Every structure is written in C-alpha cells, then in structure tokens.
Amino acid sequence: MIGAASVWRWAKSFRAGGMKIANRGAEIAPFYAMEVLKAANDRAAAGDDVLHMEVGEPGGGSPRLVLEAAEKALRSSRIGYTEALGIRPLRERIARYYEEVHDTVVDPSQIAITTGSSGAFVLAFLAAFDPGDRVLLTTPGYPAYPNILKSVGVAPEILETGPETRFQPTPRLIAAAGPAPDGLLVASPANPTGTMLDQEAMSRLADYCAENGIRLISDEVYHGITYGKPAVSALEFSESAIVINSFSKYYSMTGWRVGWMVVPQELVRSVEMLGQSVAISAPALSQYAALAAFDASAELDAKVAGYARNRELLLGELPLAGFDKLAPADGAFYVFADVTRLTNDSMEFCRRMLAEIGVATTPGIDFDPDRGHAFVRFSFAGDYDDVAEAARRIKKWLS
Numbered sequence: 001m002i003g004a005a006s007v008w009r010w011a012k013s014f015r016a017g018g019m020k021i022a023n024r025g026a027e028i029a030p031f032y033a034m035e036v037l038k039a040a041n042d043r044a045a046a047g048d049d050v051l052h053m054e055v056g057e058p059g060g061g062s063p064r065l066v067l068e069a070a071e072k073a074l075r076s077s078r079i080g081y082t083e084a085l086g087i088r089p090l091r092e093r094i095a096r097y098y099e100e101v102h103d104t105v106v107d108p109s110q111i112a113i114t115t116g117s118s119g120a121f122v123l124a125f126l127a128a129f130d131p132g133d134r135v136l137l138t139t140p141g142y143p144a145y146p147n148i149l150k151s152v153g154v155a156p157e158i159l160e161t162g163p164e165t166r167f168q169p170t171p172r173l174i175a176a177a178g179p180a181p182d183g184l185l186v187a188s189p190a191n192p193t194g195t196m197l198d199q200e201a202m203s204r205l206a207d208y209c210a211e212n213g214i215r216l217i218s219d220e221v222y223h224g225i226t227y228g229k230p231a232v233s234a235l236e237f238s239e240s241a242i243v244i245n246s247f248s249k250y251y252s253m254t255g256w257r258v259g260w261m262v263v264p265q266e267l268v269r270s271v272e273m274l275g276q277s278v279a280i281s282a283p284a285l286s287q288y289a290a291l292a293a294f295d296a297s298a299e300l301d302a303k304v305a306g307y308a309r310n311r312e313l314l315l316g317e318l319p320l321a322g323f324d325k326l327a328p329a330d331g332a333f334y335v336f337a338d339v340t341r342l343t344n345d346s347m348e349f350c351r352r353m354l355a356e357i358g359v360a361t362t363p364g365i366d367f368d369p370d371r372g373h374a375f376v377r378f379s380f381a382g383d384y385d386d387v388a389e390a391a392r393r394i395k396k397w398l399s
C-alpha cells in the first residue's frame with residue numbers, strides 16, 4: 001500500500017534528473033481499493049488464499065450473450081475506430097432504455113459511449129467546467145471524483161454528509177455550505193454507502209440546481225442493483241443534468257471499459273470534439289458486446305439476486321463480529337461499516353485483516369479522508385461461498 005510518506009516525497013520532487021514533474025500528481029490521493037487489490041494479488045501470487053472484498057467488481061464473468069456477441073463481432077465486424085460518440089445502434093438502444101425504464105424521451109444524438117464511466121467523467125468535467133470552477137461533492141464518496149476533478153484543474157469542494165440525510169446532499173446542506181458551486185455531483189445508489197435519492201429528493205435537488213445555475217452531474221452506475229425500490233434517474237427531472245452510467249456494474253462488464261453519458265444538447269458538440277481527441281472512441285469490440293447486454297436481463301437479474309443474498313448474509317454476520325453500526329444499503333454491493341468499536345485506524349485494521357486472515361477490504365479513508373479512519377468498506381459483489389468464508393474468518397479473528 002502507498003503510505004502518506006511516499007505521496008509526500010512525490011510532492012517534493014518537482015524535478016528529477018533535471019526534468020520537470022507536474023505538481024498535479026502530488027495533489028492526487030492514491031485509490032486505496034486499488035492499492036489493496038495490488039497487495040492482495042501479491043499475497044495470492046505468493047500462494048495465500050485471499051478473499052477479495054476490496055474492489056467493486058461483479059463476480060462470475062460477463063453474461064453469455066455478451067461473450068457470444070463479442071465472438072461474432074470478432075469474426076464479422078471490423079474492429080476499428082468508431083465514431084467518437086459511439087456506434088449508432090448502441091446509442092439508439094440506450095435511448096430506448098430511458099424510455100422503457102424511466103419513461104423519459106432522450107434523443108440518441110445525446111448519448112455518448114465512453115471508456116467506462118471513468119472516461120465519461122473526464123469528458124463531462126472538461127466540457128462543463130473551466131479551470132478554477134468549483135464542483136461540490138459529498139463525503140463519504142467515490143475517491144476518483146476529486147482526483148479527476150483536480151487533474152483537469154477544477155476544484156472539488158467537500159460537503160460532509162451523515163446518516164441524518166442518508167449520506168446524500170440536500171438543498172439545505174448545499175445552501176449552508178457557502179456560495180453556489182458551478183457543479184454538484186451526486187451518486188445514487190452511492191459508493192460506499194449504497195444509499196439512494198428517492199424521487200422527491202432527486203427532484204428537489206434538480207430544481208435547486210436549475211434555480212441556482214448549478215450543473216448537476218448524476219452518477220448512475222449502480223442502477224439495476226437495488227434491494228427495494230428501483231433507482232430514479234436525474235434525467236426524469238432535469239434537461240441540463242449530465243447523467244453518467246456504465247456497463248461495469250449491473251451489466252458485469254468491468255474489463256471491457258465501456259460506459260455512457262447522456263449529454264445536454266448544449267454540451268454534445270464539445271463532448272464529441274473532446275472525445276475525438278482524448279480517446280478517439282470507446283473500444284469497438286466492447287461496444288458491439290455491450291449492445292447484447294440489454295438482452296441479458298435474466299442472467300443479470302439472477303446476479304442481483306445473488307448480491308441480495310450476500311447482503312443479507314453480511315448484515316447478519318458482521319454485527320456478530322463486532323461491527324455494530326452498519327447502514328443497510330438500498331443498492332450497489334457494499335457495506336460501509338463503522339469500526340470505532342474495533343479500531344481508530346481503519347488503514348492499519350485493513351492491512352492486518354489482509355495479512356492475518358487473507359481478507360482484503362478497503363479502509364474508509366478512500367472515501368472520506370477526514371472521517372474514514374473510523375470506517376471499512378466491504379464489497380459483497382463476489383460469490384456467496386467466498387463472502388460466507390470471509391465472514392467466518394473475520395468472526396474468528398475478532399473473537
């Protein structure tokens with residue numbers, strides 16, 4: 001794991017061998033979930049039996065129909081560049097998805113296919129904001145948001161949230177935080193808490209943003225993975241919101257690096273031109289494969305039923321191990337556990353858990369640099385048997 005010391009060393013090295021090194025790297029925190037993944041893989045390579053609960057990655061591979069579509073495309077399609085905004089059938093299919101699932105009409109010309117949702121964030125921030133603009137984010141939250149914002153010169157402003165608002169922003173919290181920001185980034189279901197904005201909460205936020213000239217960016221990558229009510233889309237309430245989604249989570253296609261963004265009319269051309277230069281296009285093979293993902297709901301819904309079983313198991317077992325404050329997630333596949341009763345240093349706690357019992361988890365500082373030392377995130381996207389074995393090891397370890 002990279003510690004604070006090595007980051008600090010980087011911050012001080014403005015030149016190496018006489019060559020300039022950008023200061024930007026020093027401002028970006030490591031993504032600890034990925035650092036833990038690296039450490040866990042090192043242990044596994046050394047022959048240890050490691051259980052992965054650190055990364056948000058669906059187990060069991062991509063749907064059969066997706067694999068078949070990819071095989072067919074390899075044989076029959078030219079795997080070349082596509083138009084910067086993506087292949088037309090996929091953009092049309094995504095537009096139809098919004099009609100079918102959210103009863104909202106969107107023109108296919110507003111859909112941009114991107115290299116995962118991660119690629120969409122880069123394009124969205126570049127198209128919507130100038131260097132020095134301010135974008136409000138909540139903590140706990142997904143660590144790549146501030147890192148990507150900083151890397152394009154936009155200032156992330158942090159809004160601390162707690163259980164009172166289910167770790168989500170509200171107009172009142174935003175107004176109390178200071179002058180209106182240029183943008184607001186929300187995630188529903190959110191990572192790491194799994195909480196959602198319901199219809200009323202999303203519509204109030206969308207109205208507040210419209211009234212105050214705040215560009216709403218809605219991360220909807222966990223749509224489809226919910227345990228009660230389905231998720232609502234910002235698109236149902238706002239024409240100026242940028243909506244970002246992905247084939248990584250519900251569709252189980254992490255490594256294909258394909259996602260999408262619904263872009264307000266006034267930003268489409270900027271996103272297209274930026275996309276032409278930044279990535280040229282999302283991977284063609286992944287786009288052909290992703291088109292088949294919309295027909296794989298039987299297989300994908302069975303996966304969600306599996307996550308629901310894992311969630312029940314963890315919500316039952318973790319309190320027995322001493323994790324007494326858990327927020328039962330509405331969606332996504334994480335449990336964000338308060339570990340104050342067990343430790344005041346979640347980083348060291350996670351390091352020991354991996355070293356002593358081979359269970360890889362993510363320290364809360366990934367999601368909340370100030371309060372995260374008191375939290376650990378468990379991802380339950382893997383197999384039921386692995387989750388059960390991890391729970392057994394943790395209970396024994398802490399007993």
Ligand SMILES: Cc1ncc(COP(=O)(O)O)c(C=O)c1O
Pocket residue numbers: 056115116117118119142187190191219221245246247248254258259
């Ligand atoms: C909230 C959230 N947004 C975006 C992403 C990025 O996913 P991808 O780039 O694979 O679409 C993740 C990945 O874990 C996430 O948790």
